[in-house]
Amino acid sequence: MSARSTAEQFLRATVGDDPGDLADSYADEVVIEMPFAPAGLHPSRIATTREELRTRFRAGASLRRYDRVTNIRVHETTDPRVVVVEYDLHGHMVASGEDFTLSFAMVMTVEDGRIVHTRDYADPLAGARALGRLPELLDALR
Numbered sequence: 001m002s003a004r005s006t007a008e009q010f011l012r013a014t015v016g017d018d019p020g021d022l023a024d025s026y027a028d029e030v031v032i033e034m035p036f037a038p039a040g041l042h043p044s045r046i047a048t049t050r051e052e053l054r055t056r057f058r059a060g061a062s063l064r065r066y067d068r069v070t071n072i073r074v075h076e077t078t079d080p081r082v083v084v085v086e087y088d089l090h091g092h093m094v095a096s097g098e099d100f101t102l103s104f105a106m107v108m109t110v111e112d113g114r115i116v117h118t119r120d121y122a123d124p125l126a127g128a129r130a131l132g133r134l135p136e137l138l139d140a141l142r
Contacts, residue, residue, distance in 0.1 A: 001113030003083040004074050010108070010115065011069050011087060019061040023054035027114035034120045040140035041124070041133065064100075064131065066091040071103075082109050093132070100130035 001009075010025040028050050037044045068090045075084040085106045092099050102122060109117040128137035 001110075003081055003108065003110040004076060006110045006113055006115060007074050007083050007085045007108055011072060011085070014089065015066045015068055019057040019066075020054040022057050023050050025115050026050045026053055027111065027116045030115060031117045032120065033118065034122070036121060036124050038124050038128075038137055038140045041128070041137055062094060064091055064093050081111060082107065084108075091130075093130070100126075102126055102130060 006025060010022070013022040013025055016022070029047070030050065030053070031045065031047050033045045034042060035044060066089055069087050070090065071086065071088045073086040075086075077083065085104075085108055087104055087106075089102045089104060090099070091102075103126070105121040107119040107121075108115055124137060125134075128134045
């Protein structure tokens with residue numbers, strides 16, 4: 001499976017019926033980097049496993065659901081293992097029904113059809129606002 005195909009599978013699974021299925025896009029062990037993650041709110045780098053991600057994705061679904069992905073752009077690079085994926089993720093908060101949209105750019109490295117490394121770029125302010133964690137973000141910046 002090409003890196004592009006893996007990215008497309010990842011995007012489909014993001015809005016699938018079982019949020020845990022998204023973990024199937026990842027290798028047994030994966031590194032996720034988030035250079036813009038505010039210290040104190042989320043680590044900028046995690047090394048984790050597919051099954052830990054599955055658990056986390058399913059737990060997150062009790063708070064928020066992702067409904068659709070738009071503005072998708074997949075850029076292939078000179079390294080056939082690496083793609084850059086841009087997308088907007090639309091969802092809603094389960095408790096309030098409040099809608100949100102988050103924009104992402106992700107540099108994804110794929111081996112044997114599975115994601116082994118990502119660098120995820122997102123607006124931390126928009127993410128904190130959508131998840132109701134804006135006060136925590138502001139405290140972390142002080």
